Amino acid sequence: MKTNIVLIGMTGSGxxxxxxxxxxxxxxxxxxxxxxxxxxxxQTIPELFAVSEDHFRTIETTxxxxxxxxxxxxxxxxxxxVVLKAENIRALKQTGWIILIDRPVENIIQDIQTxxxxxxxxxxxxxYQLHKERIDLYHHAADFVVQNRSxxxxxxxxxxxxxxxxxxxxxx
Numbered sequence: 001m002k003t004n005i006v007l008i009g010m011t012g013s014g015x016x017x018x019x020x021x022x023x024x025x026x027x028x029x030x031x032x033x034x035x036x037x038x039x040x041x042x043q044t045i046p047e048l049f050a051v052s053e054d055h056f057r058t059i060e061t062t063x064x065x066x067x068x069x070x071x072x073x074x075x076x077x078x079x080x081x082v083v084l085k086a087e088n089i090r091a092l093k094q095t096g097w098i099i100l101i102d103r104p105v106e107n108i109i110q111d112i113q114t115x116x117x118x119x120x121x122x123x124x125x126x127x128y129q130l131h132k133e134r135i136d137l138y139h140h141a142a143d144f145v146v147q148n149r150s151x152x153x154x155x156x157x158x159x160x161x162x163x164x165x166x167x168x169x170x171x172x
C-alpha cells in the first residue's frame with residue numbers, strides 16, 4: 001500500500017519547504033533525499049558531483065530505494081534529478097504518491113541559491129536547459145501535479161485535496 005508522499009520537481013520549486021510544512025500538517029516525519037545522501041556518505045552534494053554526476057546518481061538510486069523500502073507515512077523531498085533514472089521512480093512509486101511541484105523557471109531564478117546546487121553553477125541558462133530536459137519526465141512520473149504559483153497555504157491545500165483518504169485519515 002502506498003503510504004508515503006514523494007515530492008518531485010525542479011531545483012527551487014519548493015519541494016523541501018512544502019515538504020516540511022506538509023509533514024507538520026499531517027504529523028508525518030519529513031525526509032530529504034539529498035540530506036540523507038550527505039548523511040550516509042559524509043560528503044556534500046557538491047563533493048559527490050566533483051567525483052562525477054554518475055557517481056552522485058548511483059548513490060541517489062541506492063538511497064531512494066532504501067527510503068522507499070524502509071519508510072511509511074513519510075513526506076519525502078527528492079532532488080531535482082531523481083527522475084533521470086526510471087528505477088528511482090519505480091522504487092518510490094511502490095510505496096508513495098508522487099507529486100510534482102511545478103513552478104515557473106522565471107520564479108525559481110528570482111530566489112534560488114546556487115551555492116549548494118552543482119548543476120546551476122553556470123547560471124540561469126542551465127536551469128532552462130534542465131527544465132526542458134526534465135519536464136516530461138516529471139509529468140510522466142507524477143501521480144498528480146500542483147502548481148506553485150501562489151501562496152504556501154494554497155499549494156498545501158491543493159496537495160492535501162489530491163491525497164487519497166487513506167493518507168489523510170491516518171493518525172500516527
